[in-house]
Amino acid sequence: MADKISGWALQWGQPAIIAGAFEERFARGAFDKHLAQNPDVAALWAHDPSRPLGRVSNGLLKLRSDAIGLHFLLEPDPAAPLGQEALATVGNGTVTEVSVSFTPVVEEWTDDGDIPKRLITEARLYEISLVLWGAYGKATSAQISRASSNNSAARRRIEEAQRRRGIL
Template sequence: MAEISGYAIQWGQPAVIAGLFEESFARGAFNQSLLDHPDVVVLWAHDPSRPLARVSNKSLTIRSDSIGLWYSFQPDDKSPLGQEALASVGSGLVNEVSVGFSSIEEEWNDSGRIPKRTITKAFLGEISIVLWGAYGQSTSAELVGRSTAASKAEAAMRRRGISTT
């Protein structure tokens, strides 16, 4: 079965949020959340009506490592949304990730041109596959382990004039 994986967040990588402040996550910012609320979900573009995977049904694996918050999930290649995710990520059309989170503890530094916020502890609700994430290329969504079923689905789409590459 094909998987989509990558980093939802890399520790210490900054993003400018709405031109107002710079934000980054401290290493392990989601560790407590992953213990207390492990049933994280993957959504398509933050849309709760378009779920792709979740921890509780074992289609999503997520962990905090030395680089950042790593994830891997297996979309249902029999569903239209799963096929769309596999095709869009597989072709490189969609390759960034965003996170739905709530800050619990944070530190601010106002000494620079714009304020800097470092999130040291946060609740993680979801990971979303998106076209443009706030953290840009420091996040990733890549297709790995192409399955026979995914290859058959891509062949069927190509026969119908839907390009997968």
């Protein structure tokens, strides 16, 4: 099984302060309508269109809206230098955040606090990016998914622990 990068591009309802000017949040399912229209969303390295990692149309990027937020599964090409870089830097924990490029379609503004607040209830999604620091910070995530190798590694650790205790 090839290594994949997965996580949440953002979490519903989590606030981010944008340029110190306003607080922004996404309502649950804000991208659902746009995703249902089969958009060709791309996965990029740091919002750089010259550094693509995958896209929906080639099957290397999968997106879904769940109860937590906008979940993604990205399978960068391990034979490509950029794919190797993405897998290595996410795998070693250097890059752990995600950012999104979008256009709001429906938004609600309130001005009842220290700064204005924007709730985006519908938006068009163009790309997600692996980034060092994203606007939504730790409300996003990127980590390596190695389901089959993780199972094997866990089994080896358990067996080794059992051997040390004389169980095996």
